[in-house]
Amino acid sequence: MKRFFVLLAFSLAVLGRFAATGKADEPFRPQAGAFPALEKAYSYRGEIVFVDHVNRRGSIRVQGEGTYYRNPPHPFAMLPYGIVRYHNAPADLRDIPLGTVMHVRAFLPPDPKISAVPVLPVDNRKKTAGYSGAGIAPAENHVLLLEDDPSHCQREGLRWKLKEVEVKDGAGMISASRETELGDDTEAHEEQLTFDAATRIWRGRECLGVTDLIDEGTWPATGKQSLGGQAVLLGITWKPTPGGVFTRFHISDIWLDDTAMRRAAKLQAETHKAFIRTRWMPAWVDAVEYGKFGHATVTVTLFGGMAPTLYADFRQGVDVTVNASENTLKHAGGHYGAAHMASKGPIVSITKSDGDTPLGSSGIQVTFETDLLIEGIRPTRVVRVCPNSWPRVQVPREEYLGDGSSKFEHRFPTPAIFPTY
Template identity: 60%
Template sequence: MWLLDGDFGCVVPCRWFFAFRFRSRVCLFLLATWVMLMSAASSQPPALKTKERATTRRELSTKNQEPGRQEPFRPKPDEFAPLERAHRYRGELVFVDRANRRGSLRIDGAGRFRFAGPSPFALLPYAVVRYHGAPADLRDIPLGTVLHVWAFLPPEPRISSVPVLPANNRTKKLGYAGTGTAPAENHVLLMEDEVSYCRRTKQTWRLKEIDVSNNQGSIVAARLPRESSQGQSIAEDVTMTFDAATRIWRGREFLNVQDLIDEGIWPASGKKIANGQAVQLGIVWKPTPSGVFTRFHISDIWLDEPAMLRAARRQTETHRTFMRSRWIPARVDRLEYGEFGSAKVTAT
């Protein structure tokens, strides 16, 4: 059936006319419904709507929180963070962006170390870096060095230079790497190598057994307080490897494994009981024999205190030279202008 359209002067099928009328009625119905809903929403008091939105946000923010659980500590941008509130972990330095004071660590967690991926970190403006028991910069620390780290959540997550992770990320298990290998606390307050950590906390490594084969082998040792005796040892014994490239320092002497073998201090082959000799160790990571990937490697051995003091003195002079040419980072607290272009700056 066909109908004549008077407006356009043409003949159209009848089903087109009825379809147009049906769609027009549907549109009018939807428009009327929308107007009624908007009228009802506008009649609600603004204070009630604000209260409902606040309640909804509060419910969402506390949905996954346990009763009585405190919020994680996050340092304020304009204050020095306390060391005792920091999260501590240890890992291998695998990447350094020294110009921007950033880098990455492979963190030693509760799983297999070889499966741990790099975790980015950034130094806080007032962060302290120590190497060989002396102040240092990131450029002074070789890649592969095992570092002790104390870090916080990002003070300002919106402008963080490294990824911002969930606050409980350190409790999540990441495959075979286990837990603790990707903490959200990636803004570092203190970073130091093994020697710096032991000297700051007044600890030493006590050698218990040495196993030598072809100028390489392993050492069994335990980290103990400096004043304690071997009989008071409650620390767990740790097995670490060494090789012909391991540097040995004694007083002003620079030795290697073969020198100690020639002097009869270490055996040419086989095991020897070390009787708790107190030393300081520089620890790094490298692939170890027999498929053991969680065993750390000894890069340096300091046999006495004079040797350790010389190493600290060398690093101190290195850092001083760097500071003289690059200056020291500081925060400007107050600026007082005087006459004829002079000014007084108070900085921290």
């Protein structure tokens, strides 16, 4: 029993270094039609354990002050303009492997009445849950930025510095600390991370395994070896750990150089570009100038976080198709294709912001004219916009609401969504 409490005290001390600390002291609730400042977001991290990608929500096991494996999955929802980053490139929730440790910047639900996940007491981040400790279920569960560790490190100017490796039977432990690229981070704490035969090691255009590094003499076949503070980027996951260790994270990937990381980012960026071209660019409506007989001039702000080549397709004179959308970015209708009942017309002007653009916004306003304005295009409402150069495809049934029968209940699928055989 004494050994248990010694281990518990040690683990809690380590967790104090691991635990994400929210910079926003006061909970913040975003307002419709305004992009919130990243500085007001509460930050935490944990592993993705469930994803409902079509409703842009999921669950994350949040790292708190206590025993990590006891922490129940915590539901989260992406804000309509929320950004997902994977391998330092734009991503969709469907791209994130389960178990990936993600960094979260989140707010209170903008409108609790239509939250797609449970609404919690505002001070819930301070509550303690048994051995899990505090911080495992923050009320800030509407996410502005969700990013994996390589994305987080490159955005913050950080690198992992590898200190020592210990190998036994093709697996083992790495001692490392996450530091600034300049190496002047005096508060960096050394951490112990596991690896195994499934860990991928990326070097230039090569994908290596642990045995490859052993065979070439870079790592020892057994025992310890200094790595001299080698700067790398790491993919972090979590796996159950033997030996009574309450929290220890696992390395899924090691990127040894910039070439390897850039290749991973390029592949992910291409995946996301293909996805957006078939689902359309999300935006919200800034203003509508009504004309006669359904004619209108509409101004929208395109959401941020996309590849520059996607924004480049929006040009003055280009015809666009605009469909109403739900806050989960589902199309409002799609039985006959998203374009069937959508508004159509030419872009009459493009405005780009000169100053700093808040995260979530592209800073690009598109004004288009249409001779048939559909109901869902109103100020502050979310829409999907498609330049006519993009392909016209049928989106899967789960990614749109029923034509003319949109109900609040559709936000929360029941077992009835499954076919009867």
